[in-house]
Amino acid sequence: xxxxxxxxxxxxxxxxxxxxxxxxxxxxxxxxxxxxxxxxxxxxxxxxxxxxxxxxxxxxxxxxxxxxxxxxxxxxxxxxxxxxxxxxxxxxxxxxxxxxxxxxxxxxxxxxxxxxxxxxxxxxxxxxxxxxxxxxxxxxxxxxxxxxxxxxxxxxxxxxxxxxxxxxxxxxxxxxxxxxxxxxxxxxxxxxxxxxxxxxxxxxxxxxxxxxxxxxxxxxxxxxxxxxxxxxxxxxxxxxxxxxxxxxxxxxxxxxxxxxxxxxxxxxxxxxxxxxxxxxxxxxxxxxxxxxxxxxxxxxxxxxxxxxxxxxxxxxxxxxxxxxxxxxxxxxxxxxxxxxxxxxxxxxxxxxxxxxxxxxxxxxxxxxxxxxxxxxxxxxxxxxxxxxxxxxxxxxxxxxxxxxxxxxxxxxxxxxxxxxxxxxxxxxxxxxxxxxxxxxxxxxxxxxxx
Numbered sequence: 001x002x003x004x005x006x007x008x009x010x011x012x013x014x015x016x017x018x019x020x021x022x023x024x025x026x027x028x029x030x031x032x033x034x035x036x037x038x039x040x041x042x043x044x045x046x047x048x049x050x051x052x053x054x055x056x057x058x059x060x061x062x063x064x065x066x067x068x069x070x071x072x073x074x075x076x077x078x079x080x081x082x083x084x085x086x087x088x089x090x091x092x093x094x095x096x097x098x099x100x101x102x103x104x105x106x107x108x109x110x111x112x113x114x115x116x117x118x119x120x121x122x123x124x125x126x127x128x129x130x131x132x133x134x135x136x137x138x139x140x141x142x143x144x145x146x147x148x149x150x151x152x153x154x155x156x157x158x159x160x161x162x163x164x165x166x167x168x169x170x171x172x173x174x175x176x177x178x179x180x181x182x183x184x185x186x187x188x189x190x191x192x193x194x195x196x197x198x199x200x201x202x203x204x205x206x207x208x209x210x211x212x213x214x215x216x217x218x219x220x221x222x223x224x225x226x227x228x229x230x231x232x233x234x235x236x237x238x239x240x241x242x243x244x245x246x247x248x249x250x251x252x253x254x255x256x257x258x259x260x261x262x263x264x265x266x267x268x269x270x271x272x273x274x275x276x277x278x279x280x281x282x283x284x285x286x287x288x289x290x291x292x293x294x295x296x297x298x299x300x301x302x303x304x305x306x307x308x309x310x311x312x313x314x315x316x317x318x319x320x321x322x323x324x325x326x327x328x329x330x331x332x333x334x335x336x337x338x339x340x341x342x343x344x345x346x347x348x349x350x351x352x353x354x355x356x357x358x359x360x361x362x363x364x365x366x367x368x369x370x371x372x373x374x375x376x377x378x379x380x381x382x383x384x385x386x387x388x389x390x391x392x393x394x395x396x397x398x399x400x401x402x403x404x405x406x407x408x409x410x411x412x413x414x415x416x417x418x419x420x421x422x423x424x425x426x427x428x429x430x431x432x433x434x435x436x437x438x439x440x441x442x443x444x445x446x447x448x449x450x
Contacts, residue, residue, distance in 0.1 A: 003245040005138070005232045006177040009131045009163045014123035014428070017130055020251045022428055025129050027400055028093045029424035031256055032103045033442055034404035035092045037411040038260075038330050039085040040068035040446045042308060044201045048084035052077035056211075061218065062116030065443040067108055068411075075112040075218075076211045078443075079161075082108025083210035087203045089333070090312040091260035091407065095253045096364060096390065098140035099192070099296075100153030102160065105206040106132040109161045109214050111439055113168050122430035128164045130250070136160025137249040139184070139229070142237030146230075150192045150296075154205025154212070158187025159229055161213025162220070169221050181226030183216035196262075196299055199313040255389040256400060259328040260407075264297040265315040266387035267368035272322050275372055275382055283324040283342055288349040288373040291315060292384075294362035298352040304344060308333045319370075320347035330407060358384070365390070411446050 039045050049069050056077025058064070063072035067082035086092055086104040093103045110128050114120055140156035162183030166176045188208040195202045216226070231237055259269055268291050275281070293315070302314020311317060311333060320343045321332045331337065358367040365386040372380045389395050395403075401421065408417040423430065423438040430438065 002238070002242050004173070005135055005163065005180070005241060005244060006173040008244050009135060009167055009176045010171070010173040012127055012131055014127055017126060018248065018251070021130055021248050022126060024250050024254050025126055025133070026425050026427060027256070028103045028254065029107065029427055030404050030421055031400055032086060032092055032107045033420050033424060034407040035089050036067050036082070036086050036442070037408035037417070037446060039088040041411060042088040044088035044203070044309070045081075045085040047201070048207065049081045052081040056080065062118075064112035064115040067111070067443055068446045070443060070445040075116045076214050078112035078115070079109040079210040079214045080207055082112065084203075084207040087206050088201075088308075089260050089407075090262055091257050091403075094255050094257070094263060095137050095140065095249070096255055096366070097253055098137060098144055098153070098156065099150065100140060100156070101204060101206065102133050102136040102153065102157050104204065105153065105157035105161055105210040105213070106136065106164070109210040110164060110168065111442065113165055113214060113217070115439055115443070117168060119432035119436055121432045122428040122435050125435060126428040128168050131167055132160040132164035133250040134160070134244075134248065135163045135180070135232070137253060138240050138244065139231035141240045141249075142231040142234070145240070146234070146236045152188065152190040152192045152195070152205025152209070154188040154190060154207070154209025156187070156231065157206055158183040158209040158212040158216065159231060161210055162216035165214055165217025166220050169217055171217070171221055175220045177227045178225050179216045179220035180229040180232050182219055182224060183213045184229040184231055185226055186216065187212045193296075193299065196296075196313045199307070199310040201309055203309070252391060254391070255387075256395045257389055258395060258399065258403070259318065260330060260333065261312050261314065261318045261328065262300055263387055263389075264293070264300055264366050265318050266389070267366055267385045268293065268315055268319050268370050269322050269328055270388060271368065271370040271382045271385055272319055272372070273326070275370065275380060276323060276326065279380060281372070281374075283346060285374050285376070286323055286346055286372060287375045288351065289319065289323070289346065290351050290353060290371040290373065291319070291368055292353045292355040292358065293368040294359040294366070295354050296362070297366070297368065298354045301352060303347045303350065305338055307338075311338065315352060316350040317343065317347045319350060320344070330410070413447055416441060416444075
């Protein structure tokens with residue numbers, strides 16, 4: 001008999017969490033806070049954090065400080081501002097079958113609610129994270145399987161946040177069931193390809209998915225009804241819930257990014273990085289680049305991005321940046337980089353080719369095949385490859401740590417960044433006072449400001 005999502009969420013205890021799940025949660029905590037740090041320097045984050053105090057003042061639910069900001073607002077406001085902050089840099093963890101991200105909504109929402117509710121230890125927080133991730137991933141899989149349109153992550157993370165939020169507030173299975181229904185119904189069914197075709201600050205929808213889930217949890221605790229959530233209880237999606245409590249999608253499907261841009265560009269970035277090194281090439285030798293990839297990826301294009309938002313949803317320009325500079329990091333998001341003539345020359349010479357077979361196989365993997373055309377007429381072809389970071393090709397702990405410090409150190413300073421990493425890497429063993437200390441480090445104002 002299939003375990004219902006509401007009973008699973010209500011009954012889950014720390015002792016039932018496999019070590020493999022806890023490893024993912026620790027890694028995601030560290031990775032996400034690095035992205036939050038660099039995200040706090042963006043105009044998108046600045047606007048969200050400036051707006052939250054205007055419309056989401058702290059009330060009877062208690063105050064929560066905004067991530068990397070320090071100002072106190074309501075839990076809903078802190079969830080909104082934090083989700084926008086993390087989502088402003090496309091470098092956070094993801095889930096390939098859902099074509100999206102959970103941590104960018106889950107962490108800011110639950111940290112906000114935990115601050116408002118009062119002290120809890122790391123084991124309790126791990127239970128909440130596990131519920132939010134697992135429910136989000138499964139609801140997202142159902143949504144992609146049953147809805148014709150490709151919706152943003154905000155649509156299904158609202159469900160996971162709502163379920164975990166109701167659990168945090170002391171709700172039972174029925175409260176959780178109602179919260180999930182409210183979160184699903186009111187979550188943003190925003191169209192992802194709209195933001196890929198026309199990149200703006202709307203991003204992946206989590207800026208409203210996170211606060212929608214938080215709001216749903218509080219409403220359910222007051223008696224507001226909304227069940228059923230069709231992504232959790234509908235017959236069409238039953239197969240995605242059949243192994244709940246036995247299997248863990250958070251283990252099977254969580255991936256991590258090596259670069260701060262859409263993961264659909266990552267196999268091409270890895271390819272040109274290796275090709276330039278292995279053939280001892282300089283960017284002056286590159287005449288053109290051909291990239292065969294799946295259909296959605298060809299719509300990223302982005303030959304001449306005018307903003308970090310356009311850079312995030314591009315392939316051509318990030319690939320050109322890798323060819324010219326040998327890296328795609330935070331520095332490549334700057335206005336100066338977007339105007340770099342060497343990068344623009346190569347970016348304009350990149351052709352994206354829609355490949356039917358790669359489109360067919362792109363559900364579980366993101367494929368690309370790159371050919372470099374040299375100025376002397378030679379063509380150097382790479383074999384088709386998928387992006388690193390999936391569970392079967394994971395980034396190492398060293399790579400995750402190096403990425404965290406690459407993003408966080410310039411913004412927070414090394415002592416604070418090291419303090420955050422030391423605590424996130426073992427957060428589930430922290431006492432209530434130490435977990436509060438971690439939250440304080442994650443919500444204190446950043447040193448660097450726009």
